[in-house]
Amino acid sequence: MNTNPITSHFQWSLLKCFCSCVIAVFISGCDQEPQDSQMLQKNVKADQIVWSDAEKVLLQSLSIRNLPGVGLDSSNRYQLNPDAIKLGKQLFFDTKLSSTGTISCASCHQPDNQFIDGKRVALAVGEGTRNTPSLLGASHQQWFFWDGRKDSAWSQALEPLENPVEHNLTRIEVIKKVLVNPEYKNSYRQIFTELPSQQALDSWPSAAKPNGDLASLKLWKSLPIESRKEINRVFSNIGKSLAAYETTLKFPVSRFDGYLDSLKTTELGSASVDTPNNEPSKHAVSGFTDNEKAGLQLFIGKAACVSCHHSPLLSSQHFQNVATGIPGKDTGRAMVAEAQRWDVFNCLGEYSDAPKDDCKDLTFMKNNRHELSGSFKVPSLRNVINTAPYMHDGRYQSLAEAVKHYANPPDTKLIEHHMPMITLDEREQKRLVDFLKTL
């Protein structure tokens, strides 16, 4: 028999948590060390959950109040330039920037639909393979696309323009379409000061691009290196304008943030909460239902969601394998990490405005394809109820389906993954879903 009081103490904690989960009774001390014998006998209902000091600290670390209004990107010196924001917004909604004349960025990132399209996978000039992520809070992201193959918003914005199933243009076509518009041309000159000459523009073959078929690649290679660099410079400036506009797209303050405000207010014994970020909460005085609170307890406790979905972004901004990759078809991060280092539009590239020291995430990024196989970016859970369907391929239409995916993970001996080996019964899954709806 173990007589060590410290060990006994931890054993009892573990046993208590285990029991509480099995019988689905939510005990206030489940996530904390018992302070006295009274606590051990408590049989508390969800509405009596009392957060421990450690939990309060953890909870406040998730609040949007700790998120700066803008995530600054030193690789884009025009990020906060009002003229760049204006030009970027115009370009974002311009359907001329597509081979069909019907597709703009807003076709998939719809402003009246949380900047998503609501489809399983993106549908533009053709059908894509990945689900369209929302652009709200884009400036706070470290990596872009589900596989993180871009390390800045401006670099990300360039790729769909040249993707055959999205805008289906070449970078030279994009430049010509932008600079043929007198208003855009004036704005461009005002922001970036240097314009390519008309003679240069006319001499650039529209079909040339470095990432297309052999014919377009040959055309690209036929251009002098100085021309290629000038084209890339103008193209990257267009991306920086689009990113400047995207910087203005912010997460809404959620019911969850309001709940955290009210917790803080209660703590401070004051009626006001410091709100440095975004608008004041509309939910500051609204409480959580029993289910929501119990779901939150699962989120930071037994369900271990907070392991990956932490910080005010509710995302670690790293890559994890949650058993959604499909070998031979889509292995996520493993397919792109090696090439990312050589992307001319990355943080260390010549079109980036960042000092080298600001590119540490790229410098030290992991690129072992075996280790990364099946990993995708941990998405933010902010606004998650409004951004269905879920997962990189939009396989789940509802939060209930997505939560079920994590509720009983497969044995790692059968399928490699990084999910915590938890078991959530239907009642717990429902509570978790109810909580997620508040984000």
Next chain:
Amino acid sequence: MLLQNKLLTISLCIFMPSLMTACQSGSPESTQSAKETSEIAVTDKVIASSSDSVKQGTAQAWTISTKSKNNHFDGILECQQAPSVGDFQNCQLQLSQSENPVDDASLAIDGGMKAHGHGLPTQPKMLAVEGQAGVYKIDGLKFSMPGAWTVGFLIKANGVNDQLIFDFIV
């Protein structure tokens, strides 16, 4: 008894990330052990300036020490602050053999979370610190989530190969 206590502490920290504050406050020395590790590849050594190294003796400095697997080396992992989630860590490794600092070691670093089956989120590099015998700066180290982490070093020095393994809670 100590091992049992350690395992329970780690279990709780994994199952209950909200306990991370309490877990962090535990003595790092109590979690050290020498265990097998894999996937360590030798990388070249680079020189760092001594100003980059962890400042010693500061109030928040965090250290953990252990012996290498085959007892050839002693290692002290020292960080300017207790390891945390999200930011790049300011840590260094002090390497010695029979109480003598080990210079000119070939070092490789790797690690991960055993409970989750994944490695470090980044590929850190080791840099010998100029002017500090046996001290190597760890550049690019990050932790992506709270919980039990392992950081290991493959050491090639003075004609022998060995491994230093540190287990601790972030």
